[in-house]
Each structure stands twice: as structure tokens, then as C-alpha cells.
Amino acid sequence: MTRWLPDPLEPAEDDPDAVAVIFADWQSCSDTFEELLDPVRSQYKEAFVVVRCRYRGETYSRCVAIWVDKDFAMVRGWHQGYPKKLGSIWITRSVTHGKAGPRLEPGGRFGASVAVHDRRIIDARFTITGPSETSGFVNARPMLHTRYFPSIEEGAEPSMDELVTMTSYDWEGSQVWAGEAEIAFGPSPVEELESLAPVETIAAYWRSVGVTWGIGTRLA
Amino acid sequence: MTRWLPDPLEPAEDDPDAVAVIFADWQSCSDTFEELLDPVRSQYKEAFVVVRCRYRGETYSRCVAIWVDKDFAMVRGWHQGYPKKLGSIWITRSVTHGKAGPRLEPGGRFGASVAVHDRRIIDARFTITGPSETSGFVNARPMLHTRYFPSIEEGAEPSMDELVTMTSYDWEGSQVWAGEAEIAFGPSPVEELESLAPVETIAAYWRSVGVTWGIGTRLA
Amino acid sequence: MTRWLPDPLEPAEDDPDAVAVIFADWQSCSDTFEELLDPVRSQYKEAFVVVRCRYRGETYSRCVAIWVDKDFAMVRGWHQGYPKKLGSIWITRSVTHGKAGPRLEPGGRFGASVAVHDRRIIDARFTITGPSETSGFVNARPMLHTRYFPSIEEGAEPSMDELVTMTSYDWEGSQVWAGEAEIAFGPSPVEELESLAPVETIAAYWRSVGVTWGIGTRLA
Amino acid sequence: MTRWLPDPLEPAEDDPDAVAVIFADWQSCSDTFEELLDPVRSQYKEAFVVVRCRYRGETYSRCVAIWVDKDFAMVRGWHQGYPKKLGSIWITRSVTHGKAGPRLEPGGRFGASVAVHDRRIIDARFTITGPSETSGFVNARPMLHTRYFPSIEEGAEPSMDELVTMTSYDWEGSQVWAGEAEIAFGPSPVEELESLAPVETIAAYWRSVGVTWGIGTRLA
Numbered sequence: 074m075t076r077w078l079p080d081p082l083e084p085a086e087d088d089p090d091a092v093a094v095i096f097a098d099w100q101s102c103s104d105t106f107e108e109l110l111d112p113v114r115s116q117y118k119e120a121f122v123v124v125r126c127r128y129r130g131e132t133y134s135r136c137v138a139i140w141v142d143k144d145f146a147m148v149r150g151w152h153q154g155y156p157k158k159l160g161s162i163w164i165t166r167s168v169t170h171g172k173a174g175p176r177l178e179p180g181g182r183f184g185a186s187v188a189v190h191d192r193r194i195i196d197a198r199f200t201i202t203g204p205s206e207t208s209g210f211v212n213a214r215p216m217l218h219t220r221y222f223p224s225i226e227e228g229a230e231p232s233m234d235e236l237v238t239m240t241s242y243d244w245e246g247s248q249v250w251a252g253e254a255e256i257a258f259g260p261s262p263v264e265e266l267e268s269l270a271p272v273e274t275i276a277a278y279w280r281s282v283g284v285t286w287g288i289g290t291r292l293a
Numbered sequence: 294m295t296r297w298l299p300d301p302l303e304p305a306e307d308d309p310d311a312v313a314v315i316f317a318d319w320q321s322c323s324d325t326f327e328e329l330l331d332p333v334r335s336q337y338k339e340a341f342v343v344v345r346c347r348y349r350g351e352t353y354s355r356c357v358a359i360w361v362d363k364d365f366a367m368v369r370g371w372h373q374g375y376p377k378k379l380g381s382i383w384i385t386r387s388v389t390h391g392k393a394g395p396r397l398e399p400g401g402r403f404g405a406s407v408a409v410h411d412r413r414i415i416d417a418r419f420t421i422t423g424p425s426e427t428s429g430f431v432n433a434r435p436m437l438h439t440r441y442f443p444s445i446e447e448g449a450e451p452s453m454d455e456l457v458t459m460t461s462y463d464w465e466g467s468q469v470w471a472g473e474a475e476i477a478f479g480p481s482p483v484e485e486l487e488s489l490a491p492v493e494t495i496a497a498y499w500r501s502v503g504v505t506w507g508i509g510t511r512l513a
Numbered sequence: 514m515t516r517w518l519p520d521p522l523e524p525a526e527d528d529p530d531a532v533a534v535i536f537a538d539w540q541s542c543s544d545t546f547e548e549l550l551d552p553v554r555s556q557y558k559e560a561f562v563v564v565r566c567r568y569r570g571e572t573y574s575r576c577v578a579i580w581v582d583k584d585f586a587m588v589r590g591w592h593q594g595y596p597k598k599l600g601s602i603w604i605t606r607s608v609t610h611g612k613a614g615p616r617l618e619p620g621g622r623f624g625a626s627v628a629v630h631d632r633r634i635i636d637a638r639f640t641i642t643g644p645s646e647t648s649g650f651v652n653a654r655p656m657l658h659t660r661y662f663p664s665i666e667e668g669a670e671p672s673m674d675e676l677v678t679m680t681s682y683d684w685e686g687s688q689v690w691a692g693e694a695e696i697a698f699g700p701s702p703v704e705e706l707e708s709l710a711p712v713e714t715i716a717a718y719w720r721s722v723g724v725t726w727g728i729g730t731r732l733a
Numbered sequence: 734m735t736r737w738l739p740d741p742l743e744p745a746e747d748d749p750d751a752v753a754v755i756f757a758d759w760q761s762c763s764d765t766f767e768e769l770l771d772p773v774r775s776q777y778k779e780a781f782v783v784v785r786c787r788y789r790g791e792t793y794s795r796c797v798a799i800w801v802d803k804d805f806a807m808v809r810g811w812h813q814g815y816p817k818k819l820g821s822i823w824i825t826r827s828v829t830h831g832k833a834g835p836r837l838e839p840g841g842r843f844g845a846s847v848a849v850h851d852r853r854i855i856d857a858r859f860t861i862t863g864p865s866e867t868s869g870f871v872n873a874r875p876m877l878h879t880r881y882f883p884s885i886e887e888g889a890e891p892s893m894d895e896l897v898t899m900t901s902y903d904w905e906g907s908q909v910w911a912g913e914a915e916i917a918f919g920p921s922p923v924e925e926l927e928s929l930a931p932v933e934t935i936a937a938y939w940r941s942v943g944v945t946w947g948i949g950t951r952l953a
Contacts, residue, residue, distance in 0.1 A: 099393070100393040101393055106392075109402070110385065113381070113850045114922075144807065152882075163332040165330065165335070166320060170466060174320045184329065184330035190773045191601050191631070192633050220892060222812075223812065225950070227947075235885075245391050282390060333630045334630050334703070364599035367587075379584035411851070413851050445593065445728060445729035508665060508667045509665035540825070540834045542833050550842060550844035550858055551823075552845070555833070603773040609907060611944060612903065612943060613762050614769060622770060624770035626773060687830055722831065
């Protein structure tokens with residue numbers, strides 16, 4: 074894990090190599106809510122890789138790779154310190170009627186994928202086994218992110234190099250479903266996922282969440 | 294309406310100029326269900342324009358324009374006599390948690406749009422007013438479609454020119470929600486929607502459906 | 514090759530297993546030329562796989578797989594008997610100034626790729642070695658294509674099942690450049706390219722062409 | 734023009750309201766040139782709006798709006814102070830053979846368009862009238878750009894707020910063609926182009942260029 078954590082961040086004390094891969098199918102809006110009526114401006118899909126780290130005695134979550142399929146989500150992510158790039162992300166949706174989709178109940182099966190530059194780099198599958206009280210320990214903490222922008226001048230200090238954390242509010246979440254998952258990473262000339270290739274699958278979850286985000290805190 | 298109906302089809306007797314515009318966010322699969330685990334191969338969005346017509350004493354529904362965003366849906370549509378083209382289709386989704394989407398309840402507001410060749414050609418909005426026992430009378434009937442393929446030779450008879458109808462099975466539908474809607478059509482050098490521009494909005498509905506389709510019947 | 518040729522087509526007599534893979538970056542227009550001024554309606558990229566076959570004593574070229582990235586090209590292809598699907602196709606362009614591209618001269622290097630459903634299925638590279646008088650023998654003949662549309666009824670005869678050929682006119686071509694090429698096919702759940710995986714590379718060419726197409730001839 | 738220029742930038746002394754709109758179909762690569770063989774990673778299209786401004790007694794060019802269709806181009810642009818967003822950009826290409834494209838000669842006609850969020854926001858046409866010694870005076874100067882990143886904390890100073898300029902090297906350009914042009918801006922809920930709507934068309938040019946970019950200079 075150390076290679077993924079810049080100084081002075083350290084691996085988490087317990088399960089330092091635990092990695093979470095999260096797929097999300099979002100709607101997003103500003104305080105005016107107007108984007109919700111022009112859904113090309115509010116919907117985006119996202120996949121991201123989260124690890125934990127230690128900083129000043131606290132354990133944080135940290136996103137080390139992330140792809141979205143809209144520019145507004147990419148820019149907002151950069152503001153929050155997420156290293157967002159564009160990708161093509163697909164996620165099976167649950168349905169309530171008919172045969173063409175899983176139900177939110179034991180036995181429901183889902184697939185998800187990420188492609189970058191026309192190469193499939195993540196393939197994942199998930200089957201619900203039952204309800205759960207918890208939903209994972211890797212992405213559950215405040216995020217510790219680096220906001221970084223190099224100088225335009227050669228050899229100069231970065232124009233921005235901050236460690237930040239952020240808190241969200243108005244969080245709402247559904248029932249959690251636990252399940253069994255498989256995940257595989259594919260090769261890419263521009264990604265480095267293979268060093269995170271899974272050794273063991275700890276747990277997998279599905280849930281629906283809503284959250285509001287505004288500002289964060291600069292730690293360094 | 295007559296300009297949209299080829300001989301020998303005739304307009305419906307009641308409300309012959311009634312038009313339905315339908316937006317759908319589908320998952321689709323074969324009998325193996327395997328596409329559901331590779332959602333890039335099962336998800337597509339669709340918007341279509343339906344009118345009614347009379348043929349041999351029966352009243353049918355008939356799709357006169359339709360756009361989808363995946364090739365597999367386009368080809369299957371051609372098989373069924375839908376005149377499918379590609380478009381960019383966006384539809385607000387309801388959510389169960391958080392603020393970034395309408396609830397399936399009175400007051401829930403949705404937007405939907407279609408663009409073809411980078412031009413917005415349909416903009417629609419819908420606000421739920423309450424539950425409904427019915428869900429519209431235009432798209433409710435068996436479809437009467439033309440399967441047409443011109444000859445590759447000049448001046449020759451078409452290679453295929455059939456009138457077909459089709460029935461689906463295993464239909465399942467959710468509660469219906471009725472509401473108020475607005476819809477506007479924009480200009481395009483390759484579409485002819487403007488002759489269908491709305492004069493009056495009759496009704497609008499939301500529902501979730503699942504359906505299986507296999508074969509149809511050739512009528513002529 | 515036999516598995517790729519329906520009855521009564523037979524493999525070519527010489528080099529029956531020769532396969533051509535062609536990448537093209539097209540502009541296309543109707544007789545009005547209006548699409549050229551709205552390039553979203555005229556530009557498309559294409560990749561296709563061609564073999565030869567024998568029919569009634571003649572040797573023809575035949576396209577056995579093809580991908581394009583616009584619907585108008587897909588539908589026109591169906592009309593001509595090309596089995597077109599959508600794909601994401603990328604082709605290095607030559608440049609006349611600057612460093613970011615090959616020159617049309619010995620040493621110029623090009624790459625090309627096809628992805629379907631977010632999986633890379635073809636990767637090709639080409640390096641110009643010098644001018645050439647010829648440009649390949651596989652795609653050089655009249656095309657022999659099948660125009661096929663199944664019936665919408667179960668167990669019925671196909672609605673269209675024709676063997677056609679077509680000729681183009683107003684053909685213009687540039688200087689031909691010959692070179693060395695590598696090509697690799699990747700796995701896909703919906704393509705069958707791997708049975709065509711290259712054993713030996715015979716030759717590779719670059720040229721610019723323009724052509725008009727109107728009608729064809731039904732042979733059976 | 735003042736509304737488009739932040740303090741302390743001032744409008745240019747001559748023709749302060751002159752605006753250039755530039756369409757470019759690029760290939761781009763790093764020092765390894767490897768991206769040129771994987772063209773999905775090197776090709777992108779771009780459209781941008783340039784004005785001039787005065788700063789410390791010098792006249793600069795400044796990009797006030799820009800769209801690209803790949804993320805790598807978007808991020809590199811942010812590094813250079815270009816306010817890049819994603820858009821769908823199409824540009825007629827000249828051809829050397831056949832009918833489906835203009836020649837680089839008097840009478841050659843080109844179209845170009847930009848769409849954002851499925852709405853056409855720029856439509857442009859250009860007809861070559863003849864060769865030219867010059868190629869416009871608006872985009873011809875060093876760029877003066879703002880590199881800006883807000884703080885993640887409420888009410889705090891921006892994390893980055895720099896005025897930069899940059900120079901390119903290894904510039905190569907083709908023959909310049911002058912012509913007549915028309916341009917129109919369309920409405921968008923997220924763009925502000927309409928305040929730049931053309932009053933008079935000064936000149937229009939086509940040329941092919943290659944350029945290398947490395948570092949810039951921070952001015953403030």
C-alpha cells in the first residue's frame with residue numbers, strides 16, 4: 074500500500090492492504106435543483122478505488138483512482154481532491170417488475186465495468202446474500218485527499234499542494250444488502266491498477282445513498 | 294395525421310391526432326440473462342412517438358419515430374418494424390433517498406430530452422399529480438408496423454414490405470402515476486417532428502414495466 | 514474459411530484463407546452535398562474484415578465483420594449487405610506539419626483500434642516502407658454480400674435473403690504506400706474474430722480513396 | 734469585452750471587441766510519441782473563443798471559452814489556464830480525392846459545430862477565397878491566462894490564482910487560406926456565448942499547424 078500513499082501518509086494499522094472498489098450511478102444537482110429537470114446535466118456514473126491511511130494519529134479513507142463519465146463531475150471531484158479521469162462505467166440496475174434485472178433481495182445478481190481508452194480495466198460481479206447492518210470499513214471514514222496542481226514554471230514549487238478532508242451532510246441511506254463479489258482488473262497503458270489486484274475478497278455491499286456536500290477543511 | 298400513415302392505413306376514429314411520446318430507460322436481455330451481468334450490453338435508453346391507425350376494421354398503435362442509444366436495440370427494433378435511429382436520450386430517475394431526484398409521489402418532477410446529431414429535438418417535463426388507474430390510450434394497443442427494405446436495384450420492388458403486428462407476454466407493470474406535462478420539439482435537418490408539435494396536452498403518466506417479446510404476425 | 518461462408522459460396526481458389534482488415538476514416542454525403550457542411554452528419558470511422566469467395570465461377574470479395582461509429586453509415590451498410598454494428602474506431606492520421614503524426618513517407622507509423630462494448634477487439638500497427646503499384650488482392654473485387662432479414666413469424670421463411678453485388682463509380686485513389694503491419698484480435702462475448710487470428714502477415718497498404726455508390730445487382 | 738476580462742486586465746487598444754473562434758482537429762503526444770500509435774489517446778477536437786487584453790503595457794491573447802472531447806486535453810488545458818470543458822466538436826476535413834469533401838483551394842467549403850449537453854451552441858461555415866500571407870490578429874499573441882482553483886474552505890483565499898503566459902516552440906505552419914465565414918451561437922443554460930454574438934465578420938482563415946508546448950511563466 075505504501076506506494077499509493079505520499080508522505081507523510083501511512084498505511085492504516087489494521088488491514089492496511091484493504092481496498093474498496095465502489096460503483097455509483099448518481100444524480101447530482103446544485104441548490105437550485107434545476108439540473109434534475111435536464112438530466113444530461115445531472116446524471117453521471119462513477120467507479121473509484123479507496124484505501125485507508127493514517128495521518129496525525131487518525132485513520133482516513135483516501136481515493137486513489139476514480140473515473141466518471143461527465144465533465145461537471147470530473148471538475149467537482151478535482152475541487153475535492155479526487156483524481157478523476159473520464160471512463161465508461163456501466164452498472165446493473167435493480168428492477169421492481171419484469172425479468173430484465175435483479176431484485177433487491179437474496180439472489181439478486183449485478184455486474185459492473187469500467188473502460189478507459191476503449192480497454193476494459195475493471196469487471197465486477199455481485200450477488201446479494203442477505204441484509205446487513207454494516208456496509209464496509211474502507212470507505213466509511215472522512216476522506217483525506219491531496220489537492221495538487223503543478224506550477225507552469227519548470228522546477229518551481231507546486232501552485233497548489235494541500236491535504237484536505239471534507240464532511241458531507243444530510244446523508245440518507247437505504248437498507249444495506251451484503252453479498253458475494255468477484256472483481257478483476259485489466260491492463261491499460263495509463264492506469265496502474267494491477268498492483269492492487271485482489272488477493273482475497275473481504276465483503277461486498279449494495280445500498281442507495283443521498284448526500285450533500287459543500288465545503289471541506291485544509292489540514293496541510 | 295394522414296401524412297404519417299402509409300396506404301392503406303387510416304387515422305383512428307376517435308381523437309385521430311392524438312400522439313404519445315414515450316421515454317424509457319431499459320434493461321434488456323436474451324433468454325440466457327447473461328447480458329444483465331455485462332450492463333453495457335443490456336442497458337439502453339429510448340424515446341418514441343406513437344400514433345393510432347385503423348387497418349381492416351381494427352385500431353392499432355403505430356410508432357412513427359424512435360431513437361435509442363445502442364446498436365443492439367436499434368437492430369431488434371428494425372426486426373419489429375420500429376424505424377429506429379440513434380439519439381442521445383436522458384430521463385430523470387426517481388430516487389428513494391436524498392435530495393437529488395424526485396420521489397414517486399405527488400409533486401415529483403421529471404425531465405427528459407432527445408438530441409440527434411448534436412441538436413436538442415425533444416424537451417419534456419412531467420410532474421406527478423397522483424395515482425391513476427389508467428395509463429393512456431395511444432400506445433395501449435397492438436402495434437401495426439411496416440417492415441420495409443428497398444431493393445438494391447434501381448426501380449425494383451422493395452425486398453421487404455410487410456405489415457406486421459406483435460404481441461408481448463409476461464407483462465408486468467407497477468402502479469401508474471398521472472401528472473402534468475410539457476413537451477417541445479426542436480428543429481433538425483433530418484427529423485420531421487415539427488408537424489407533430491403539440492396543440493393540447495391530454496395526459497401524462499409514469500410507470501415501470503417489464504415485458505418479454507418473441508415473435509409477431511405478418512398481416513400483409 | 515468455410516465456416517465464414519454460407520452455402521453456396523466457396524472459398525477462393527488461391528490463398529483461400531487470406532483476410533484483409535481495413536480501417537477507414539470517411540466523409541460521406543448525399544447528392545446535395547449538404548452533409549459536408551454539418552460534419553456530425555458526414556464523418557464516420559469504419560473497420561472491416563474482408564475475405565474472398567467463389568460463386569458461379571467468379572471470385573468475389575465479401576465483408577464478414579464490420580463496425581462503424583454512426584447510425585447513418587450502419588443503415589446504409591445494411592442496405593448494401595454489410596453486417597454493420599457499432600464500434601469505437603480510432604486511426605492515426607498523417608500530418609504535413611509538426612511532430613504529432615506520421616508523414617506519408619517511408620518510416621511513417623500508424624496505429625488503429627476497434628472496441629466493441631468497451632472491449633478492445635482489434636489493435637493494429639502499420640509502418641510505411643515505400644510506394645507501391647498495387648494495394649492488396651483481397652478487397653479488390655466486386656463485393657458478394659447477403660442481404661438477410663428474418664421473418665417476424667416463427668419458423669417462416671426469411672423476409673429477405675438475397676445475394677447481391679454492387680459496383681461503385683467515380684472512383685479516385687491516391688498514391689499507394691506499402692508497409693509492414695501487425696494486428697491482434699482481442700476477446701469479446703459477441704464477436705468471433707478469434708477464429709480469424711493472423712497466422713502470417715502478407716502485406717499492408719495505405720491510400721486515400723473517394724468513391725460514389727448508388728445501386729447494386731441482385732444475383733440470387 | 735470588459736465583462737469577460739477580470740481585473741487588472743483591460744481591453745486591447747485597437748478593435749477591443751474583436752473575437753476569434755478557432756476549431757482544431759488535433760493529434761497530440763508526449764515525448765515518447767507512443768500515443769500516436771494508440772490514437773484514442775492522441776486525437777481530440779477542440780473549439781475555443783479568444784479575445785485580446787492589455788496587461789502591464791502589453792497586448793495578449795486570452796481564451797475565454799473552450800471545449801474539447803477528451804479528458805487528457807481537458808486536464809492539460811487547465812494546467813495552461815484554459816477553462817476547458819467537454820463538448821462535441823465536428824469539423825469538415827479537406828480531402829485530396831473524391832467528392833466527399835472540400836479541396837484546399839478557392840471554393841472549398843467547410844462546416845464546424847460545437848454542442849454542449851446535447852445543445853448546438855456554435856455553428857460555423859467557411860469558404861476559401863484564396864491564399865493569404867496572414868492568419869488573423871486576435872489569437873496571434875502570447876496567451877495571458879488565469880490559473881484559478883478555489884479553496885475547499887468557505888470564505889478562504891483561492892488555493893491558486895495566477896496570471897500566466899506561455900510560449901510554444903518547434904512551431905510549423907502550412908500555407909494560409911483566407912475565406913468568408915458565417916458563425917452563429919445558440920442558447921445554453923450553462924454557457925454565456927450570446928453576449929459575444931457576432932456583429933461583423935472581420936476575416937476567416939484555414940491552416941495546418943504543429944507546435945510543442947512545455948512550460949510557461951507566471952506573471953502574477
